[in-house]
Amino acid sequence: MREIYAKAAARATELNRKAELDWTLAGIVVGTVVGFIFGGIGIAGRDDAIGVWGFAAGAVVLGLIGNRIGTGRVRAALAQKAAGR
DSSP: OHHHHHHHHHHHHHSOOHHHHHHHHHHHHHHHHHHHHHOOEEEEETTEEEEEOHHHHHHHHHHHHHHHHHHHHHHHHHHHHHHTO
8 A cells, every 4th residue: 555655656746746836826926916906805803803915815815726726737637647648
């Protein structure tokens, strides 16, 4: 069983993870632009609230979403490569 995981890990490091980085950076850029357009965001909880810059919140949220999309594409490429397609 360990050999299977070791082979999968070796294949994962062989694959170029450029798609993951590209989608993450695209999410950060789009999030920053959307944040500048909409301005600030208010986060409230219990009896207190804080203001957050829109460009910072947008960059973080859309950067994470872009990272998940890129990771999914890398995993799909790994699955196709493992299947021998």
